[in-house]
Amino acid sequence: MSASKSKRFDLDEADAERLLREAREHKGISLWQDASRRLRRNRPSWYALVFLIGFGLLSFLAPLLPLRSPVRSNLDITLSAPTLDGGDSNYLATLDPQADSTTITREIEKDYWELSGMDHGLISLRRGIFGSWQTGHWLGTDHLGRDLLSRIVWGSRTSILVSLAAALCSLLIGVFYGSFSGLAGGRIDNLMMRIVDILYSIPFIFVVIFLITLIGDHRQVLEEEWGLDREKVFYLVIGAVYWLTMARVVRGQVLSLKHTEFVQAARVMGASTLHILGRHIVPNVLSVVIVYLTLTIPAVMLFEAFLSFLGLGVEPPRVSWGLIAVDGTSAINPLRIHWWVVVFPALAMGSTLLALNVLGDGLRDALDPKMRGKE
Amino acid sequence: MSQPLLKVQDLTKHFPVGPRTIFGKPEQFLRAVDGVSFQIEKGGSLGLVGESGCGKSTCARTIVGLHPATSGSVRYEGVELTSLSRREWLPYRRKIQMIFQDPYASLDPRQTVAQILNEPLKLFGLGRPRERRLRVLALLEAVGLNPRHVQRYPHEFSGGQRQRIGIARALAGEPDLIVCDEPVSALDVSIQAQIVNLLSELRERFDLAYLFIAHDLAVVRHLCERIAVMYLGRLVEEAPRDELFKNPAHPYTKALLSAVPYPDPEVERTRERIVLGGDVPSPLTPPSGCPFHPRCHQVGDVSGDRCSREVPALVHEGQRSRACHLD
Numbered sequence: 001m002s003a004s005k006s007k008r009f010d011l012d013e014a015d016a017e018r019l020l021r022e023a024r025e026h027k028g029i030s031l032w033q034d035a036s037r038r039l040r041r042n043r044p045s046w047y048a049l050v051f052l053i054g055f056g057l058l059s060f061l062a063p064l065l066p067l068r069s070p071v072r073s074n075l076d077i078t079l080s081a082p083t084l085d086g087g088d089s090n091y092l093a094t095l096d097p098q099a100d101s102t103t104i105t106r107e108i109e110k111d112y113w114e115l116s117g118m119d120h121g122l123i124s125l126r127r128g129i130f131g132s133w134q135t136g137h138w139l140g141t142d143h144l145g146r147d148l149l150s151r152i153v154w155g156s157r158t159s160i161l162v163s164l165a166a167a168l169c170s171l172l173i174g175v176f177y178g179s180f181s182g183l184a185g186g187r188i189d190n191l192m193m194r195i196v197d198i199l200y201s202i203p204f205i206f207v208v209i210f211l212i213t214l215i216g217d218h219r220q221v222l223e224e225e226w227g228l229d230r231e232k233v234f235y236l237v238i239g240a241v242y243w244l245t246m247a248r249v250v251r252g253q254v255l256s257l258k259h260t261e262f263v264q265a266a267r268v269m270g271a272s273t274l275h276i277l278g279r280h281i282v283p284n285v286l287s288v289v290i291v292y293l294t295l296t297i298p299a300v301m302l303f304e305a306f307l308s309f310l311g312l313g314v315e316p317p318r319v320s321w322g323l324i325a326v327d328g329t330s331a332i333n334p335l336r337i338h339w340w341v342v343v344f345p346a347l348a349m350g351s352t353l354l355a356l357n358v359l360g361d362g363l364r365d366a367l368d369p370k371m372r373g374k375e
Numbered sequence: 376m377s378q379p380l381l382k383v384q385d386l387t388k389h390f391p392v393g394p395r396t397i398f399g400k401p402e403q404f405l406r407a408v409d410g411v412s413f414q415i416e417k418g419g420s421l422g423l424v425g426e427s428g429c430g431k432s433t434c435a436r437t438i439v440g441l442h443p444a445t446s447g448s449v450r451y452e453g454v455e456l457t458s459l460s461r462r463e464w465l466p467y468r469r470k471i472q473m474i475f476q477d478p479y480a481s482l483d484p485r486q487t488v489a490q491i492l493n494e495p496l497k498l499f500g501l502g503r504p505r506e507r508r509l510r511v512l513a514l515l516e517a518v519g520l521n522p523r524h525v526q527r528y529p530h531e532f533s534g535g536q537r538q539r540i541g542i543a544r545a546l547a548g549e550p551d552l553i554v555c556d557e558p559v560s561a562l563d564v565s566i567q568a569q570i571v572n573l574l575s576e577l578r579e580r581f582d583l584a585y586l587f588i589a590h591d592l593a594v595v596r597h598l599c600e601r602i603a604v605m606y607l608g609r610l611v612e613e614a615p616r617d618e619l620f621k622n623p624a625h626p627y628t629k630a631l632l633s634a635v636p637y638p639d640p641e642v643e644r645t646r647e648r649i650v651l652g653g654d655v656p657s658p659l660t661p662p663s664g665c666p667f668h669p670r671c672h673q674v675g676d677v678s679g680d681r682c683s684r685e686v687p688a689l690v691h692e693g694q695r696s697r698a699c700h701l702d
C-alpha cells in the first residue's frame with residue numbers, strides 16, 4: 001500500500017490479531033444456504049424437488065432397472081390390462097455367457113436401439129444384479145404388446161434430454177444475449193431486441209416441418225457429412241426457440257439493474273463492464289433465470305410431446321412421451337376402454353409438469369432477497 | 376502553487392429527451408446542469424443545496440464521470456477529467472469517491488460486507504489478501520461498525536448501518552475527495568445526525584474534502600464551510616457558510632433560509648418568512664431571463680423587466696458570489 005498515507009489505516013499487530021479473531025468468530029450464512037433453508041420449509045416445493053430428483057435418477061438409471069424391453073412387441077398380449085404378476089425371465093437367459101462383447105451388444109440393441117457405452121455398462125450391471133429377471137406388465141401393454149412401464153421410463157429420457165437442450169440454449173444464448181443487449185443500451189439494444197421480435201414472429205411449427213422434411217430428403221448426406229441426424233436437428237430447433245424469452249427476461253432485469261446505485265458505485269470505482277457483468281449483474285439476475293428455467297422446461301416438454309405426436313420429433317424405435325400418447329390415442333375406441341394406455345402416460349407427464357411448476361413457484365420465493373430471513 | 380483540489384468550470388449537462396428517430400437528432404434537450412462553476416480546496420467542503428430536480432445529482436454524477444459532460448471542465452489537481460477514457464480515469468478513481476443517497480440500493484444484496492469492501496481494494500490494486508482483509512476490518516471500525524459483522528449481508532443491517540458500509544467503501548482507497556449525494560436524506564432524523572457527525576470525524580482523521588449535496592440547508596450547516604445554492608441547473612449564490620446564513624444575498628437563498636428554524640429565539644421571532652409560490656419550472660422549458668423570476672418575491676425591486684429578459688451572471692464579490700440583478 002502507498003507509503004505515507006496508508007498510515008491512516010495501519011494497525012499494530014495486537015489490533016490486527018484482535019480484529020481477525022473477532023471476524024473469524026462470526027460467520028454469516030450465504031444467500032444460497034438461506035434460500036435452500038427456506039425452500040425446505042416450503043413443503044410442496046421441497047417435495048416437488050425431491051420428486052423431480054428421484055424421477056431424474058430413475059430415468060437416468062433406466063438401463064439398470066429390471067424393466068422389460070421398451071420396443072419388443074408381442075402380438076399375443078396386445079392391450080393387456082395392468083397385472084401385478086411377479087415378472088419372468090427375458091431372452092437374455094438364453095444368451096451364451098461366453099459370447100464376445102459385440103455379439104452381446106448386438107443382441108441387447110435388438111431390445112432397445114443404439115445405446116451409449118454408459119448405458120451398456122448399466123445394462124451389464126443390471127444383468128449382474130437381476131440376472132435375466134424382468135418385471136411383469138405392471139402398467140399393462142400397448143397395442144403392439146409392448147410394456148408400458150418400460151416405455152414410460154425410457155420415454156422420460158427424451159423429455160429430459162430435450163429439456164436440457166432447451167435449458168442450455170436458454171442459459172448460454174439467452175442470458176448472454178439479454179445481458180449484453182441490456183448493458184449496451186441505445187441503438188445496439190434496439191437492434192438486438194428487434195431481431196428477437198422477428199424470430200418470435202416466425203411460426204416455429206412451420207419451420208420445424210420444413211426442416212424435418214428437408215432433412216428427410218437429404219438424410220444420408222447430412223448424417224455422413226455433418227453428423228446431423230434428425231434428433232440433433234430437433235434439439236437444435238427447440239434450443240433456437242427457447243432462448244428468445246430468456247433473452248427478453250434477462251434484458252429487462254439488466255436494464256433495471258444497471259441503473260442501481262451499487263452498479264454506479266462500481267463504476268465510480270473504475271470497474272469495467274465485464275467486471276460489473278460478472279460480479280453484480282449475473283449474480284443478481286441468476287435467481288430470476290433459475291425460476292424462469294423451471295417454468296420453461298414444462299413448456300419444452302409439452303412442445304416435444306406435441307412434435308412427436310405429429311410425427312415430427314423423435315422417431316421409433318426410440319420412445320418419447322409424445323409417441324406413447326400417439327399410441328395411446330390410437331388404442332382408444334368406443335367399444336373397449338383401454339384406460340391404462342392413456343392414464344399412465346398422462347399421469348407421468350402431468351405429475352412432472354406439476355412438480356416443475358410448484359418448484360418454480362417455491363424457488364421464486366426462496367431466492368427473493370426481500371423474503372430473506374422470513375419463514 | 377495553490378492548485379484547488381477540484382475545479383469545476385461552466386459544467387453543463389444536457390439530456391436528450393423526447394422522440395428520436397433512428398438517424399435524426401433528438402428534438403429536445405433537458406438542461407439538468409447549465410454552466411455550473413465552483414472549486415473545492417484540499418480538505419475543504421462545499422455544500423450544494425437546492426430543491427428536488429434542480430440538477431444536484433446530475434452535477435455530482437458528471438463530476439465523478441458517471442455521465443459524460445456536455446461541455447465545461449472538471450479539473451482534479453489541475454488534471455482535466457471530462458475528456459479521459461475509462462482507463463485514463465483509473466489512477467484518479469481512488470482519489471474521488473462517491474456516497475449514494477439510498478442505503479438500500481447502493482449495496483449489492485448478493486455480496487457480503489467483506490466482498491463489498493474488498494471490491495474497491497482489488498480494483499485499485501491495493502495490498503495482498505491478508506492486508507486487504509485487515510484493511511476491510513479497519514474500515515469497518517473506522518465507520519463505527521463491528522468487525523464481527525464482516526460476513527453479513529446488507530439486508531441484515533439497518534439503514535444507518537448500511538450507509539456506514541457505503542461510507543467505508545468510499546474510504547477504502549484513501550480518497551482526497553468524497554462526493555456525497557444526499558447521504559442522509561433517506562435516513563431517520565436521529566440517525567442523520569450520527570452520520571453527519573461520522574462524516575465530520577472522518578474528515579478530520581483522513582483529511583478529506585467533501586462535495587456534500589443536500590436539499591435543505593440545515594444538514595450542510597454542520598459540515599460545510601462553504602455553501603452553494605442551485606436553482607434549475609444553475610448556481611445562484613455561493614458563500615462561506617456563516618455569511619450565507621447571516622446575510623443571504625439572493626432572493627432564492629433568503630426563501631430557503633426562511634424555512635430553516637433558527638437556534639436563537641430572538642432572531643427566530645423577528646425574521647421574515649418567505650413562502651415560495653408556484654412550482655419549480657421544468658428544466659425542459661426554463662423561463663427566459665433569470666430562471667427564478669416567476670417565483671421571485673423581489674422581482675419588483677429591479678427596474679423594468681430586466682429580470683425576465685436578461686440572465687444574471689454569477690458575479691464574484693470578495694469571498695462570495697451571486698447571480699441576481701438586485702443591487
Ligand SMILES: Nc1ncnc2c1ncn2[C@@H]1O[C@H](COP(=O)(O)OP(=O)(O)OP(=O)(O)O)[C@@H](O)[C@H]1O
Nearest residue numbers: 390405407426427428429430431432433434590658
Ligand atoms: N438520465 C437522465 N435522463 C434524462 N433526464 C434526466 C436524467 N437524470 C436526471 N434527469 C433530469 O434532470 C433533472 C435534474 O435531476 P437530478 O437528479 O440531478 O436532480 P436532483 O437535484 O438531484 O433532485 P433530487 O433532490 O430529487 O435528487 C431532473 O429534471 C431529471 O428529470
Ligand code: SF4
Nearest residue numbers: 665668671682699700
Ligand atoms: S434577478 Fe430578478 S428575478 Fe432573479 S433573483 Fe434577482 S431579483 Fe429575483
Ligand SMILES: [Mg+2]
Nearest residue numbers: 431432433557
Ligand atoms: Mg438527487
